[in-house]
Amino acid sequence: QQQVKQSPQSLIVQKGGISIINCAYENTAFDYFPWYQQFPGKGPALLIAIRPDVSEKKEGRFTISFNKSAKQFSLHIMDSQPGDSATYFCAASKQPGNQFYFGTGTSLTVIP
Amino acid sequence: DAGVIQSPRHEVTEMGQEVTLRCKPISGHNSLFWYRQTMMRGLELLIYFNNNVPIDDSGMPEDRFSAKMPNASFSTLKIQPSEPRDSAVYFCASRPTGDEQYFGPGTRLTVT
Numbered sequence: 681q682q683q684v685k686q687s688p689q690s691l692i693v694q695k696g697g698i699s700i701i702n703c704a705y706e707n708t709a710f711d712y713f714p715w716y717q718q719f720p721g722k723g724p725a726l727l728i729a730i731r732p733d734v735s736e737k738k739e740g741r742f743t744i745s746f747n748k749s750a751k752q753f754s755l756h757i758m759d760s761q762p763g764d765s766a767t768y769f770c771a772a773s774k775q776p777g778n779q780f781y782f783g784t785g786t787s788l789t790v791i792p
Numbered sequence: 793d794a795g796v797i798q799s800p801r802h803e804v805t806e807m808g809q810e811v812t813l814r815c816k817p818i819s820g821h822n823s824l825f826w827y828r829q830t831m832m833r834g835l836e837l838l839i840y841f842n843n844n845v846p847i848d849d850s851g852m853p854e855d856r857f858s859a860k861m862p863n864a865s866f867s868t869l870k871i872q873p874s875e876p877r878d879s880a881v882y883f884c885a886s887r888p889t890g891d892e893q894y895f896g897p898g899t900r901l902t903v904t
Contacts, residue, residue: 712891714892716895721897721898722897722898723796723883723885723895723896723897723898724835725895726892726894729891729892769834773891778887779837779848780825780837780893781837782834782835783834784834785834785835
């Protein structure tokens, strides 16, 4: 059973546009929500993360929006660049153990 | 810091052979995770260790898979005997106290 559901599976955006990837979860015990970025042939790397006590977190062009009541969170990439082309994974974790439950990934292509 | 080190980076083997994947976590990290990534199933947690002790191996697909962590700087994932359906990219990740996991570059396993 998929603990974290991610959409869309793939996304094509023009350079300069906004990329939006959505995730939803069911377990209200989750207390940490990271987004990982993966380039071909590489391991996933942490991009940005949020905890449920805030509704938004911004780091540069990347923003997480978090809706606790709807149990949804999303990644927004502003001014998308070709270098952002990668696969993005959302995840959720809870105490104890903090094991990650990953979404199925979104392949983002930014067209020049 | 060299990051998480995995070896080999690529492994091609024949069905029925034993395969051993190796991981050196980042020094000082006290948790280690093994993941498998496939197109069909995405990133799946196989097993994780805290302070060298296996905590949750419920993701290990079957008895053909085993993992060990004899010390804080080394872990192995063994498949015996290997099958074509084991073909995937296997990632090791380590974590200090806290939430972020640091992934290695992965081992691409092909079983023919």
